[in-house]
Amino acid sequence: xxxxxxxxxxxxxxxxxxxxxxxxxxxxxxxxxxxxxxxxxxxxxxxxxxxxxxxxxxxxxxxxxxxxxxxxxxxxxxxxxxxxxxxxxxxxxxxxxxxxxxxxxxxxxxxxxxxxxxxxxxxxxxxxxxxxxxxxxxxxxxxxxxxxxxxxxxxxxxxxxxxxxxxxxxxxxxxxxxxxxxxxxxxxxxxxxxxxxxxxxxxxxxxxxxxxxxxxxxxxxxxxxxxxxxxxxxxxxxxxxxxxxxxxxxxxxxxxxxxxxxxxxxxxxxxxxxxxxxxxxxxxxxxxxxxxxxxxxxxxxxxxxxxxxxxxxxxxxxxxxxxxxxxxxxxxxxxxxxxxxxxxxxxxxxxxxxxxxxxxxxxxxxxxxxxxxxxxxxxxxxxxxxxxxxxxxxxxxxxxxxxxxxxxxxxxxxxxxxxxxxxxxxxxxxxxxxxxxxxxxxxxxxxxxxxxxxxxxxxxxxxxxxxxxxxxxxxxxxxxxxxxxxxxxxxxxxxxxxxxxxxxxxxxxxxxxxxxxxxxxxxxxxxxxxxxxxxxxxxxxxxxxxxxxxxxxxxxxxxxxxxxxxxxxxxxxxxxxxxxxxxxxxxxxxxxxxxxxxxxxxxxxxxxxxxxxxxxxxxxxxxxxxxxxxxxxxxxxxxxxxxxxxxxxxxxxxxxxxxxxxxxxxxxxxxxxxxxxxxxxxxxxxxxxxxxxxxxxxxxxxxxxxxxxxxxxxxxxxxxxxxxxxxxxxxxxxxxxxxxxxxxxxxxxx
Amino acid sequence: xxxxxxxxxxxxxxxxxxxxxxxxxxxxxxxxxxxxxxxxxxxxxxxxxxxxxxxxxxxxxxxxxxxxxxxxxxxxxxxxxxxxxxxxxxxxxxxxxxxxxxxxxxxxxxxxxxxxxxxxxxxxxxxxxxxxxxxxxxxxxxxxxxxxxxxxxxxxxxxxxxxxxxxxxxxxxx
Numbered sequence: 001x002x003x004x005x006x007x008x009x010x011x012x013x014x015x016x017x018x019x020x021x022x023x024x025x026x027x028x029x030x031x032x033x034x035x036x037x038x039x040x041x042x043x044x045x046x047x048x049x050x051x052x053x054x055x056x057x058x059x060x061x062x063x064x065x066x067x068x069x070x071x072x073x074x075x076x077x078x079x080x081x082x083x084x085x086x087x088x089x090x091x092x093x094x095x096x097x098x099x100x101x102x103x104x105x106x107x108x109x110x111x112x113x114x115x116x117x118x119x120x121x122x123x124x125x126x127x128x129x130x131x132x133x134x135x136x137x138x139x140x141x142x143x144x145x146x147x148x149x150x151x152x153x154x155x156x157x158x159x160x161x162x163x164x165x166x167x168x169x170x171x172x173x174x175x176x177x178x179x180x181x182x183x184x185x186x187x188x189x190x191x192x193x194x195x196x197x198x199x200x201x202x203x204x205x206x207x208x209x210x211x212x213x214x215x216x217x218x219x220x221x222x223x224x225x226x227x228x229x230x231x232x233x234x235x236x237x238x239x240x241x242x243x244x245x246x247x248x249x250x251x252x253x254x255x256x257x258x259x260x261x262x263x264x265x266x267x268x269x270x271x272x273x274x275x276x277x278x279x280x281x282x283x284x285x286x287x288x289x290x291x292x293x294x295x296x297x298x299x300x301x302x303x304x305x306x307x308x309x310x311x312x313x314x315x316x317x318x319x320x321x322x323x324x325x326x327x328x329x330x331x332x333x334x335x336x337x338x339x340x341x342x343x344x345x346x347x348x349x350x351x352x353x354x355x356x357x358x359x360x361x362x363x364x365x366x367x368x369x370x371x372x373x374x375x376x377x378x379x380x381x382x383x384x385x386x387x388x389x390x391x392x393x394x395x396x397x398x399x400x401x402x403x404x405x406x407x408x409x410x411x412x413x414x415x416x417x418x419x420x421x422x423x424x425x426x427x428x429x430x431x432x433x434x435x436x437x438x439x440x441x442x443x444x445x446x447x448x449x450x451x452x453x454x455x456x457x458x459x460x461x462x463x464x465x466x467x468x469x470x471x472x473x474x475x476x477x478x479x480x481x482x483x484x485x486x487x488x489x490x491x492x493x494x495x496x497x498x499x500x501x502x503x504x505x506x507x508x509x510x511x512x513x514x515x516x517x518x519x520x521x522x523x524x525x526x527x528x529x530x531x532x533x534x535x536x537x538x539x540x541x542x543x544x545x546x547x548x549x550x551x552x553x554x555x556x557x558x559x560x561x562x563x564x565x566x567x568x569x570x571x572x573x574x575x576x577x578x579x580x581x582x583x584x585x586x587x588x589x590x591x592x593x594x595x596x597x598x599x600x601x602x603x604x605x606x607x608x609x610x611x612x613x614x615x616x617x618x619x620x621x622x623x624x625x626x627x628x629x630x631x632x633x634x635x636x637x638x639x640x641x642x643x644x645x646x647x648x649x650x651x652x653x654x655x656x657x658x659x660x661x662x663x664x665x666x667x668x669x670x671x672x673x674x675x676x677x678x679x680x681x682x683x684x685x686x687x688x689x690x691x692x693x694x695x696x697x698x699x700x701x702x703x704x705x706x707x708x709x710x711x712x713x714x715x716x717x718x719x720x721x722x723x724x725x726x727x728x729x730x731x732x733x734x735x736x737x738x739x740x741x742x743x744x745x746x747x748x749x750x
Numbered sequence: 751x752x753x754x755x756x757x758x759x760x761x762x763x764x765x766x767x768x769x770x771x772x773x774x775x776x777x778x779x780x781x782x783x784x785x786x787x788x789x790x791x792x793x794x795x796x797x798x799x800x801x802x803x804x805x806x807x808x809x810x811x812x813x814x815x816x817x818x819x820x821x822x823x824x825x826x827x828x829x830x831x832x833x834x835x836x837x838x839x840x841x842x843x844x845x846x847x848x849x850x851x852x853x854x855x856x857x858x859x860x861x862x863x864x865x866x867x868x869x870x871x872x873x874x875x876x877x878x879x880x881x882x883x884x885x886x887x888x889x890x891x892x893x894x895x896x897x898x899x900x901x902x903x904x905x906x907x908x909x910x911x912x913x914x915x916x917x918x919x920x921x922x923x924x
Contacts, residue, residue: 124905127912135859136908139901146898150891248852639808665810677805679798681864690798693791694810738809 006185006452013177021170040169044237047172048230053257054179055226060258062187063219064199066130069121069137070227070254072144073114075246077228078235079154081110082163085236089164103166103236107175111228117144118224122217141251148243159242160235167237175233179226182450186222189449189456190463193428193436195219200425207385207417208437209503218446339384339415346379353379373714373729378420385417416500420728422492424484430495431480434467437502467502474498486602490627592617593638593669598647600630600637607633610647639671640664666694672739678731680724684715687723691738708737768837776870779830784866786823796820800864860904862917871915879903 024040052070059067084106092098121140125133148154155161186192194215197205202212235241339361346354354376361367369377425433448456471477474494479487484495593615600608608630615621623631636642638649640661649657656664665671679687688708692701709716712733718726723734755761787793795816798806807813828847835850836842857876861868879900887893907915 124909128908129912131855131859131863132908132912132914135856136905138856139905142901143898143905146895146901150894641804641807660812661807662810662812665808671808673805673808677802677808679801679805681801682794682797686794686797690794690806690809693795 006181010177010181014174017173017177018170020173021168024169043169044167044172044233047169047176048233048237049254049257050176051179051226051230051233052254053261054176054183055223055230056254057258057261058183058186058195059219059223060255062183062192062195062199063216065216065219066134067121067137067220067223068134068248068251068255069139069141069144070223071246071248071250072121072137072141073117073224073227074231074234074250075141075144075148075241075243076117076224077107077110077114077231078241078246079110079148079160079231080113080228081106081232082160082235082241083154084109085164085166086160086162099164099166104171107171107229107232107236110232111225114228114231115221115225118220118222118227119217121224122220125220126213126216138248138251141246141248145243145246148246157243159240161240163235163239163241165236165239167233172233172237175226175229179229182222182226185450185452186446190435190438190460191442191446191449193432194439196428196432197425197436197439200427201423204419204423204425205436207419208439208499210436210439341380341384344380344383346376346383354383373733374727378728381417385415416503418493418496418500422496424492424496424499426485428484429481430471430476430484430487431467433484433495434470434499434502435463437499438463438466441504470498470502488628489632494627590617591615592652594648594650595634595638596648596650598634598637598649599645600633600642601645608637612647635671635673638664639669662694670739672735678723678726678734678738681722683720683722684726684734685719687734687738688715691740704740708740712737772834772837775830775834779827780866780870783823783827787866792816792819856901856904860907860914862914865914865916868914868916875915876900876904 024035052074056067056070059065081103085103088102088106089099090102092102117140121137125136128136149157187195194205194210197208197210198212198215205212231246340359342358344354344357345352357376357380359367369380371377425436428436443459448459468477468480471480474497476487476491476495476498479491484492487495591614595611595613597610597612598608599606599610611630611634613621623634625631633642637644638656640656640659640663644657647657648655651664651667651669654667656667656669659667679690682690688705689701692698692704695701714730715733715737718730723731726734785793787796795806795811796819798809799811799813799816803813806816828851831850831854832847835846839846853876854873857872858869859872860875861870861872880896883896883899884893887895892899911917
């Protein structure tokens with residue numbers, strides 16, 4: 001959209017509306033014979049509503065905030081500009097030129113006043129989300145209305161009348177075009193991708209060095225500015241304004257318009273996987289058992305030479321053990337420290353999550369943080385990357401200033417990270433996900449994004465080249481325009497790493513990973529997603545780091561082809577069931593699960609091409625295949641989350657192909673999906689009860705509970721805590737425990 | 751209902767039977783509601799669903815049934831509120847719920863979304879605040895600022911307690 005020359009389009013629209021305005025004539029009385037003034041009224045109303053809705057779309061749609069106070073900003077603009085024209089209307093003479101100049105100046109002043117109000121609303125509201133934000137913006141709307149109702153100079157309860165009619169067709173649609181131009185061009189730039197990133201995942205955006213605060217306030221300010229303009233146009237068209245005209249219902253009207261038009265939908269160019277794959281929450285990481293966050297010091301474009309490599313100081317750190325994983329012993333010992341933690345303590349209420357932790361990381365050094373479940377590993381990571389906001393964490397002396405400030409506050413992120421559970425920007429394409437990470441290195445700001453000069457274009461091209469290069473290294477270039485949620489699981493993880501690298505890290509340290517062989521409860525299969533097979537192997541070159549991937553020895557185009565073959569279903573592509581019967585074949589039990597010629601399509605893309613497999617009682621079946629081979633899809637289809645196009649799935653002789661998920665569970669088929677499926681808002685006990693949701697034999701439940709607690713005594717200790725407060729490993733225990741409850745009929749590997 | 755003169759200033763109050771009825775019915779409904787949401791299987795399913803619909807399905811929850819039930823329950827309570835309001839007012843009209851609905855939203859947010867006690871507390875606070883402003887602000891003209899002041903207080907509270915008075919702070923684990 002609007003690629004190439006958006007400025008020209010804007011110009012064309014402006015000229016067009018000027019021409020139309022000339023034909024229609026200014027003011028409320030159209031000069032075209034036969035044109036009903038009522039229709040003219042509607043036309044102007046449409047223009048004003050476009051301005052309102054486009055402005056609000058930036059806030060509610062693209063930035064993902066929920067403002068219910070748009071009418072308040074409109075009121076500010078309307079009253080400010082009306083007051084100005086009433087007061088100074090003829091100070092430049094009574095001619096058309098003079099009054100029009102005053103009118104436009106008054107409009108802009110009204111817009112600026114509204115923008116100021118938007119800033120005043122945005123700043124204090126930043127900590128709020130969803131309904132809370134909605135209520136606060138609604139509150140501001142009511143306050144603005146209340147103040148006007150009591151302001152005598154503005155007519156108070158009587159309303160303000162006698163406004164001269166200046167609004168013409170031209171001015172209305174000129175500003176409408178300008179609004180659309182600003183919003184669309186802003187959003188379609190690397191700079192503007194920040195708005196979408198804030199909407200999709202604030203935490204991830206923050207870790208990309210995006211100043212989420214700035215973007216949110218900016219969205220409010222721009223939205224309010226245009227609402228103010230719209231208010232001014234409205235006032236100078238209707239000639240009479242009343243506080244009740246800008247009440248809550250007016251705000252709701254605008255919200256309705258935005259939602260009707262599709263709430264900031266940025267249409268990804270390729271088919272999404274569909275509604276089931278809805279949120280980042282769903283696509284969480286199976287490998288989360290270990291410390292999954294990776295840290296890398298990022299190059300901020302400043303010379304770091306003086307910081308370079310250091311002697312390693314490894315202090316004891318309780319409770320988490322700190323282990324130097326891959327140091328380089330031959331390294332000269334006079335390197336200085338990149339990151340230093342000195343006696344750091346983190347406390348959550350009465351709970352000490354980290355106590356007196358000290359360590360240093362030198363440039364080029366790779367450090368793994370290990371410890372038992374709940375030791376505080378994630379907390380340390382969160383602290384370093386400032387995902388826990390420092391004010392709430394009493395840490396006495398953090399020697400390194402990087403960690404003392406949130407990545408986005410005073411400087412761009414110094415540290416890149418990935419997350420335990422994949423946090424991609426769900427609505428963005430693969431390319432845009434990575435592009436967003438280049439945000440913090442942008443030299444051109446909002447003005448350039450709007451003017452779209454040659455320097456802007458050059459920078460966008462430069463970013464594009466960087467992103468493509470990174471994607472090629474990691475073999476994701478062929479998928480650049482796909483929605484990131486349509487990637488297979490392993491590639492999503494890979495993309496997250498690419499995205500972290502795009503912040504230009506200098507010294508990537510590996511995540512501490514631990515392969516999980518978690519037997520899948522549903523089919524009794526072991527569905528281990530080969531975590532990111534191409535390990536990043538950081539090599540310190542003269543400057544910057546190089547990365548190799550699994551197919552690193554292949555040239556880029558061959559890698560791309562290889563991937564395409566995988567997709568198309570060349571020989572490698574099939575998921576192969578490996579049968580590992582625990583009994584001799586002679587006493588093979590009955591077949592429990594039987595899949596015949598299963599075909600699944602996502603839109604027009606075929607994901608499964610006729611898979612057949614069967615699972616006997618007492619056997620364990622594992623699905624093995626490359627990323628994107630269709631392992632997850634197979635499991636999701638079995639449990640009814642994805643509809644099968646053709647083929648049959650029978651379980652204990654019953655055809656379950658078309659059953660809804662809950663009925664399939666009722667048949668006795670359990671599915672522990674990728675990611676950590678615990679209900680964070682429920683207590684541990686309630687989570688376990690959820691597992692037994694469909695069970696009829698309630699008297700046996702306590703017995704099973706004892707069994708689960710015997711395996712995971714930690715769960716017993718935390719019985720009353722909400723699951724969200726558990727550590728990563730503990731949540732995984734809970735997930736297994738809850739599935740154990742379900743008493744699936746297909747035996748699993750527990 | 752007469753209040754004994756020995757209660758001092760309070761004896762000037764007039765409390766109607768219907769007002770007492772409103773309070774009593776509200777209390778009973780709150781207790782029932784809390785029981786449904788916190789203790790029953792359906793309530794647990796509601797809360798699970800609110801957090802993660804896909805996982806809830808895989809636990810065997812029929813999502814459609816739970817959502818329908820939730821809407822039904824909410825509408826039933828709104829109906830009860832409508833009856834109680836119409837007892838207090840001489841007339842009814844189709845739009846009588848608009849303002850009340852808006853205030854209900856405000857009250858729920860003030861108390862903390864997803865928290866029943868919070869919603870009740872929020873409703874009580876909003877009501878008291880409005881009554882006090884109108885009562886004491888009548889002479890000095892403050893009463894015309896009623897809504898503005900109520901929302902001002904609300905905003906102040908939310909700035910310091912971003913998830914409402916009783917809402918749990920939602921710090922997401924990363």
